[in-house]
Amino acid sequence: MVHEMKCPYCGNPDTRVIDSRPAEDGSSIRRRRSCDSCGKRFTTYEKVETIPLIVIKKDNNREQYDREKIEKGILQACYKRPVPAEVIEKTVEQIENEIFNREEKEIPSKVIGEIVMRRLKDLDEVAYVRFASVYREFKDVNTFMEELKSILDKK
Structure with a gap:
């Protein structure tokens, strides 16, 4: 199931990744995104979901x-x-x-x-x-x- 990343500023579901790199902790991916509607940029972090400890x-x-x-x-x-x-x-x-x-x-x-x-x-x-x-x-x-x-x- 693919979920679109909504813009936190205008709620538009059409955003695109403009840069990806490992986060400082090395256990997640830092993504810079741009909103196709309002043009604002924001950062998201992608982390592997683990079984609860x-x-x-x-x-x-x-x-x-x-x-x-x-x-x-x-x-x-x-x-x-x-x-x-x-x-x-x-x-x-x-x-x-x-x-x-x-x-x-x-x-x-x-x-x-x-x-x-x-x-x-x-x-x-x-x-x-x-x-x-x-x-x-x-x-x-x-x-x-x-x-x-x-x-x-x-x-």
């Missing part, structure tokens, strides 16, 4: 994968840290690519958490410790200190 939670409940949850967790961990927004976005894309490259239909939330922590450790140590303290549910100051000590020992 199911996340297995700690309590064995299952829910559909949600990129926003990873973004939210990383944004909270990086709050008031010197990490630019584009670096955070790139990190989320790298995490998502790593998750989907596993080509599994289901993935434990624990695996996603470990991937996020590994990426945050390279990104910003304070953000990593913030995320780890929530993710690993540090029960007291001693477990928190053990995590800090493991970071310092690796330096």
Whole structure:
């Protein structure tokens, strides 16, 4: 089934592709289009549709994968840290690519958490410790200190 791309400005179904190239993330195609009716140009992105990924939670409940949850967790961990927004976005894309490259239909939330922590450790140590303290549910100051000590020992 072929769907025509409607112009976002005038709604005309007659648009044409004037340029195609891979998007920066490498997982989609960026297309510049021109409307035959109003002459305006716009950009669309074409992405491969994937089978929904199911996340297995700690309590064995299952829910559909949600990129926003990873973004939210990383944004909270990086709050008031010197990490630019584009670096955070790139990190989320790298995490998502790593998750989907596993080509599994289901993935434990624990695996996603470990991937996020590994990426945050390279990104910003304070953000990593913030995320780890929530993710690993540090029960007291001693477990928190053990995590800090493991970071310092690796330096």
